[in-house]
Amino acid sequence: MNYNLPMPSLGADMDEGKIVEWKIKTGDSVKKNQIIASVETTKSVIDIESFREGVVMNLLKSVGDVVHVGETIAIFDILGEEILDQKEQRIKVSPAAKKMCEDNHIDFKQMIGTGKEGEITLQDVENKLQSTKVEKIFSGKNLRQAIASLMSRSKKEVPHYYLKKRIHLDLLMKWQDETNRNVDPSRRLLTPVLLMKAVINSLKKYPEMNGIYKDENFAFSTNIHLGFAIAFKEGGVLVPAILDADAMSILELNAAVLDLITRARDGHLKSRELSEGTFTITNIGDLGSDEVFGIIFPPQVALIGIGHIRKEPIIDSQDLVRAGFVVDITLSADHRVSDGILGAKFLNEIDKNLNSPSSLG
Amino acid sequence: MNGEDIKTYFKEIFAQVAPEVTFEKIDMNMPLREQIEIDSLDFYKIVVALQKKTNVYISDSQLANFKSLNELIKFILSQSPQDLPLNLSSSGK
Numbered sequence: 001m002n003y004n005l006p007m008p009s010l011g012a013d014m015d016e017g018k019i020v021e022w023k024i025k026t027g028d029s030v031k032k033n034q035i036i037a038s039v040e041t042t043k044s045v046i047d048i049e050s051f052r053e054g055v056v057m058n059l060l061k062s063v064g065d066v067v068h069v070g071e072t073i074a075i076f077d078i079l080g081e082e083i084l085d086q087k088e089q090r091i092k093v094s095p096a097a098k099k100m101c102e103d104n105h106i107d108f109k110q111m112i113g114t115g116k117e118g119e120i121t122l123q124d125v126e127n128k129l130q131s132t133k134v135e136k137i138f139s140g141k142n143l144r145q146a147i148a149s150l151m152s153r154s155k156k157e158v159p160h161y162y163l164k165k166r167i168h169l170d171l172l173m174k175w176q177d178e179t180n181r182n183v184d185p186s187r188r189l190l191t192p193v194l195l196m197k198a199v200i201n202s203l204k205k206y207p208e209m210n211g212i213y214k215d216e217n218f219a220f221s222t223n224i225h226l227g228f229a230i231a232f233k234e235g236g237v238l239v240p241a242i243l244d245a246d247a248m249s250i251l252e253l254n255a256a257v258l259d260l261i262t263r264a265r266d267g268h269l270k271s272r273e274l275s276e277g278t279f280t281i282t283n284i285g286d287l288g289s290d291e292v293f294g295i296i297f298p299p300q301v302a303l304i305g306i307g308h309i310r311k312e313p314i315i316d317s318q319d320l321v322r323a324g325f326v327v328d329i330t331l332s333a334d335h336r337v338s339d340g341i342l343g344a345k346f347l348n349e350i351d352k353n354l355n356s357p358s359s360l361g
Numbered sequence: 362m363n364g365e366d367i368k369t370y371f372k373e374i375f376a377q378v379a380p381e382v383t384f385e386k387i388d389m390n391m392p393l394r395e396q397i398e399i400d401s402l403d404f405y406k407i408v409v410a411l412q413k414k415t416n417v418y419i420s421d422s423q424l425a426n427f428k429s430l431n432e433l434i435k436f437i438l439s440q441s442p443q444d445l446p447l448n449l450s451s452s453g454k
Binding site for chain 1: 394398400401402404408409413418420422425
């Protein structure tokens, strides 16, 4: 059975998109979530994924074509369509989720439930709403305006508190040197990745920092989708997330960071990466600033700032002064969800991880 | 391998990693990041490419000490002969 694949909306302000590249051709089998094309919107290029499985019958648009949202760009032969039709008849959706869908004009038949036996839950709908909001922000016609709007909202709505901790890094740098010396140069571990890994490990112990705040409630996230701020040379910042960063080894995380930065620059971020972050790290140290007190990226509830790694005088356990590597790590957190005591413990846990570097591997 | 060889490596690497930079305009005695706009990914790529070209390992903690490209070149030259590149013949030198 044929399925007309429409140009998707990658944000409420998107009226049209330009096809930059097809990743499929006629006759290809397409799996669910497979990247099928790159589409240029007003601000960036985004890879679009297929939400159906099937075989490509025809590509109706060519590279360079500008296509209105909703217009058919390809035709798929959907495998097992009759079965799908029957399945759609008995989609399970909780009453609360159904009401929220109705209130927000969402077609729940287009959603995938994560509840028991595939039931669409309230959380699924909230995730969908969150995703739509962030996509809207990202695809706005002026990234500067989008940043202004989001950051203003955060400072207005979120009662931030801030903490700073200076962490000694001599052990970490020594461990990194020993590790990098013995691997192929292309597998060198980046210093910020080691800090990220320490934060991820600490988030597992302090889940109050990882999740989203919505409707006066905080929802923990069982996964850590680690957002990190990427600045562009031409100006502006995006915060894509490494999805399921908690399941990655240090080497996998290193590769994922390099991949994400490269794709952000090339305009090949996926929409999920821009909408599902549960925690953010911002690293200002590259530019020499010693500390950054960041603004929380709503609806997240905390952010870690990394300053410049540098040598400073350190008083050791013998009260002797020596030169050692230090970094100032800052925490910006939402006081509606956590208190300073918890924040301080969280920073202590990061310190502990960074000073037990072999546990990062 | 001498200082000019390493400078040539730098030129080749910059042409790949940061093609927008005119290498000849870089002051070899000034901090790099005060002269051109490169981010941590560019820097990472430069260091990895340099290690592949020269076979000299430079740790992140050592990199933090270098104030200019000339200091970096001196460091590479100071490494023991056995650390010299295996791929000089393919470098065009």
